[in-house]
Every structure is written in structure tokens, then in C-alpha cells.
Amino acid sequence: MTVTYRQPGVVLTDHRFTVPLDHDDPAGETIELYAREVVARDRVGRDLPWLLYLQGGPGFGANRFIGRQAWLGRALQDYRVLLLDQRGTGHSTPANRQTLPLRGGPAEQADYLARFRADAIVRDCEAIRPRVTGGAPWTVLGQSFGGFCTVAYLSTAPEGLDAALITGGLPSLDAHADDVYRAAYPRVERKVAAHYARYPQDVERARRIADHLLTHDVVLPSGYRLTVEAFQTLGVLLGSGDGSHRLHYLLEHAFVRTPAGPALSDAFQEQVQGLLSYAAHPLYALIHESIYAQDDRPTAWSAERVRAEFPRFDAAKTLAGDEPLLFTGETVHPWMFDCDPALRPLRETAELLAARTGWTPLYDPARLAANEVPVAAAVYHDDLYVDTAHSLATARAVRGLRTWVTDEFEHDGVRAGGPRVLDRLLALARDDV
Template sequence: MTSYRQPGVVLTDHRFTVPLDHTDPSGERIELYGREVVAAGQVGADLPWLVYLEGGPGFGARRFVGTQAWLGRAVREFRVLLLDQRGTGRSTPANRQTLPLRGGPRAQADHLAHFRADSIVRDCELIRRRLTGGAPWTVLGQSFGGFCATHYLSTAPGGLRTVLITGGLPSLDAPADDVYRAAYPRVQRKVEAHYARYPQDVERARRIAAHLTEHRTVLPGGYVLTPEAFQSLGILLGSGDGSHRLHYLLENAFVRTPTGPALSDGFQEEVHAALSFAGHPLYALLHEPIYAQGRGPTAWAAERVRAEFPQFDAGKALAGDGPLLFTGETIHPWHFDVDPALRPLRETAELLAARTDWPALYDAGRLAANTVPVAAAVYHDDMYVDTAHSLATARAVGSLRTWVTDEYEHDGVRASGHRVLDRLLALARGEA
């Protein structure tokens, strides 16, 4: 193990080996990476552990510097483990470069079937026993990390001291179609709110989409920016500062050139950084499977359900005089055509979309009988996780207290500094 310092904290690198398939513990093993963080003055103290599960799927744990965001509050009383979930960050990677080592698309899809919440939680249980000597720990789950925490409560509550969930209470039974059917109206509300704040962006967005319709545009790195791909910049609107970031991006889209207006290099570079899946391909591959629970294939649910909302059709918007609607947290087959980080994985994605044998993730009976203290922040009109679904789950889980707030968007636990974590700890302890 390697230890090093940042302002106010001491960091230690941990590596763990776990079974790829937990039903075959003697089979292939993969490596997981975790970063331990402890306050500089408490390195030798006997502190309880808190494990942080990042959102996604497909993102490694956030790389904080010192005591940024909620971490400064956490290290006052916890030894924190920032875990790179399987396939992410410094854990054994799963991407277009490494997956061919598995074989063809079928073998790759079978491999990725082991990268959902059920496997992540079993990883956590092996790691917990190693780090705590068997003592239960606290889980902080952001977004998809909250989905994992809910599965944890369903399958291994004995390993849990407390569960804290931010923007990540999933529906216990909604199929992917219902998730996206609830999502598109929320996304439309966010876009309308953005245009109300920045009315000048209505024409800017239409002009950019029209340009992309008429000119094939290939961004740095080979990403093909189609009108639909441009619309997906709406994913920014789910964060606290996302509307402002989108506005500043749109206002510098065009430059004058000898051959006429063109999309600026700076705009293209920023769009590529926002849209490329090179750093998190599992997000695209597993985004719909995280909702699958053995009731048929997901079958590109977001794409199919989008047809029920024709107002999101870029061509129809440009043919009329209405605003172009951005989209949000949805994955479509065309993502695997326009993004070079995903193109080699198109057939693998098709096989995952057709898969029907996904096991159930949540045990409603066990959740109803839960006695582990749980506190969940539910962000009012969260663009990424449906509020009604979250509140229905909150009513179905024993010993769970909710804090519903419109003060923050989906990234509240980071944007609020210590406030969201403070509130959740107080709720879980009966102090609020």
C-alpha cells in the first residue's frame, strides 16, 4: 500500500482481487482499486468506515483534492473508501481496448453481465470484511451508487451500519420503458426552464442543429456530431450549474471564416469533452441493463419510448418554428455509430439490449422489514431519477427517512459542500 498527503488528509491506495463471477469464487478474478482517505490528525485513530459508491454506471470514484465537497465533513468521523467500481477508474478496465481480450461480442456481453449492482455489492462485502475485520460500515451512494445501496439493503443488510443515499432511490419494479416514459417530460421541463432563463439560446440551438443537418461535422477524436448527438448536451441540465454551462457553450458556437460561418474549434473541443464516452463506456453499455429485472429485454427502451414524444424530433423542430428540445440521460443505438469509443462495441451493446436473463435486483419483502438506518435526499424534479419513483420506494423501505428538497439538483451532495451529508447523517441518527 502507498500512502501520500494532500491538504488536510492522508490518502492510501488499496488493491483488492475479487471473483469476476461471484457464483464461481474459484474462477477468474479481477482487480478493484480503492482510495482510503483519513483526516491528517486521525491517521492512527480507530474510526468507522464509510464507503462511497459513485453514480453512473461506469464512473470511477470522484478524484477529490484534499477536503473538497462532502469529503471534509466525512473525514471528521470516518475513514473513507472511495471505491472504483468494477470496470472503472484504476480497477481492471472494461472498454473498447480491453474487451476484445474476452473474445467476440457474445463473450463480451456475457462478461459485462457481471458489472451491475449485484456484483458491485458482493465486491463491497468482500472488501468490507478485509478492511473492517467484519464490522459493518456506512455506505454513501450517489445516483447509481444509491441503486447499489438499495440492492445492498436487499441482499446483505448485516454488512451495513447506516445507508445514506443522494439522488439515487430507484424504483423497485419499474421496467426501463417506464423509467424513460417518466423521464422525457422531466427533461422537457428542464429545457423549457433553460430557455426561460436564456431566451437567446432558442435561436442559437436551432442554428447549430440546422448547421449540423447541412454539414457533416466530425469533432476532434472522430466523434460525428449529428443533430441528435447535439441534443444530448441536455444531460448538462440535470446539475446545479448545468444550464449556465450549456449557455456559455452555445454562445460561442460559430466563427466567421473565408467560406462562411463554421463551428469554432473551441466549441467543437468542448462538445467533444462533454459527449465522448471514451472515459466511461460502461455508462453507455449498461445504462439500460441497470433497470432490467428478468421481464424481457430492454431493447433500446429510451429510443423506443422517445417515439412517444415527437416534440424531441430535431427534424420536426427545425421544420417548424418551435424550440429545439435537448435530451437527457438516455442512450440510443446511434451513440454506437457516432462515438469512436463505442463503435467497436455496437454488436456487444445489441446483445446486452436483447438479453432476457437479468436477475431481480430488489427484494421488496426484505426491504419492507429493513432495520438499518437509511436517510435519502430526494431532489425535487431530479432530471435523472424520477421523484415519484423515489418516493414510492421510500415508502416501501423500513427505517428510511427522506429529505425532499428543491434547493439542489442531482449533484447536491457535491455542490452543497458539507450540507447534504450533514443533513443525511442527522436524519439517520434521529437528530433531525
């Protein structure tokens, strides 16, 4: 049943679609996709072109906007917008520790999750597009992993696109996950150094917390086991425009005095478990490294293996000296499936995905080189999550792609500066600048 309702300045309509789990077997098992249509209240009855939004991730549902937040207000000047919960996320058929046992054991679960990458998401989009637009091509806006999906879209079904807009999401066309993380760790170190330059008092605070975690067994109220390696992953915050400030405010009230001596405060523990838990987005942990897999090489816990090549990230060695503790960034590690109660039942499934080979190619360099779809991409200089050099190499490989390279924003530019970012991308795609 279609449901329509209102928020300030907009009219929303819920849509549900049934698509094949495996698009190569259209008569086989199906899953459900959810999407939310948004249109400006004063343009409800108009015949407007469509813009499809593909969220970052993988594993996150589309933004739950209220009214015309972030980039949405600018989009609604020109488009009717579809906010898609990609397969397995949001209100689409869920994939988590509660539902995956319905598939069977770990092997069956891993086979199922192997169908949740960009190639399947693009085919989902093409399956629902005729039902949404009547067959007309639409403009796609892809943020981060959504940009990876958009490049896959250009590779496999460009006829479905009127234009492609990408923010912080131009992937390497051929890098293995190892290459991605070898480029990432030095970038993370630069971001951490910049954080400590802004907040030098955090050097001692971070070392003190890390020392406490090395000498105490800390289990958060949710059951999450907070190790020093888990604490270091809070560096993922440094990829957003306000992340350094958020990390600082988190560290400044970490300890309280108790009859048994200093202890991590309840307030600190509550915030940390909210930041570290994968309960709301387990797909991110399960398939994150597979978004870089395109050949017979397994990912084999790439971020964990490559981290060993950068010993400065070893907390125990750091605390034995006087160097600042290094946080880490957007990485997934096998120990997360021991620490996080939302992931523990899925440990064997994750191991099978990490060992998997025979991944299908996600991108078609020849087709991208012959591209005729207007494409514009915002590339955030020294982006914590997506390597700038990889992005620019891909930009050169896509015929007609226009880039806007900026250090005004971090990876979340489409949120922090949404109207301006989207306006610039539209102007580039339309050849107005």
C-alpha cells in the same frame, strides 16, 4: 504494495483487492478492484468507523478529490473513508474497447459485462469489507447509481451496513426501463423550458446549430460524428446545479466566420467532444439501460424507442416550424455506437446486451419492508436523472427510511452542497432531527 501519501489536510492510502468475476464461482476467474482510503491528517492513528462511497454512473470511478472537497470534509470528521472504483471503472480492471477483445467476440463480451451491475458491485463490497474493517459493518454513501447499489445492498446484505445514506439515487423497485424513460422525457422538457426562460437568446442559437448539423456532415477532431441527435444530448448538463449556465456559455460561441461561410468554431467543437465522448467511461453507454433490467424483458434500446412517443424531440420537425429545439437528458441510443469512435468497436456487444433477457432481480421488496438499518435519502425535487415519484414510492417501501425532499439542489447536490447534504443525511439516519 500499499502506498500512503498526503494531500492538504488528509492522508491517502491506495488499496487493491482481488475478487471473483462471478461470486457464484469463487474459484473461477478473478478481477481487481482499486480503492483509495482517506483519513483526516490529525486522526490517522485513531480507531474510526468506515464510510464507503459508491459513485454514480454506472461506469465512473470514484471522485478524485483534492484534500477535503465537496462532502468529504464533513465525512472525515466522523469516518475513515473508502472511495471505491467499482468493477470496470477507474483503476479497477478496466472494461473498454481496448480490453474487452481479450474476452473474445461480442457474445463473450456481453456475457462478461452482464456481471457488472449493482448485484455484483454489492458482492464486491461484501468481499472486501472484512479486509477493510475487520468484519465490522460500515456506513455506505451512495450517489445516484451508487444509491441504486445501496438499495441492492439493503436487499441482499444488510448485515454489512451500519447505516445507508443515499443522494439522488432511490430507484424504482420494479419499473422497466420503458417506465423510467416515459417518466423522464416530460421531465427533460420542463428542464429545457426552464433553461430557455433563463436564457431566451439560446432558443435561436440552439436552432441555428441544429439546422447546421442537419445540413452539414460534421466530424469533430476526435473522430466523433456530431449529428443533431448527438447535439441534443447536451441537455444532460441541465441535471446539475450549474448546468444551465454551462450550456449557455457553450452555445454563445458556437460559430465563426470563415472564407467558406459560417462554421462551428474549433473552441465549440473541442468542448462538445469532451462532453459527448464516452472514451473515459464506456461502461456507462454499454450497461446503462441494464441497471433497470430485472426480468425476462429486454431493454431493447428503451430510451430510443420511448423517445418516438414524444415527437416534440424530433429536431427536423421542430426546425420545420418555429418551436424551440428540445434537448434530451440521461439517455443512451444505438446511434451513439456509430458516432463515437470509443464505442464503434463495441456496437455488436451493445446490441446483444440490449436484447438480453433473464436478468436477475436487483431488489428484494420483502426484505426492504423488514429493514432494520438506519437509512436516509436526499430526494431532489424534479431530478432530471431519477424520477421523484419513483423515488418516493421506494422510500415508502423501505421500512424506517427517512427522506429529505428538496428543490435547493439538482442531481449533484452532494457535490454542490456536499457538507450540508451529508450533515443532514447523517442527522436523519442518527434520528437527531
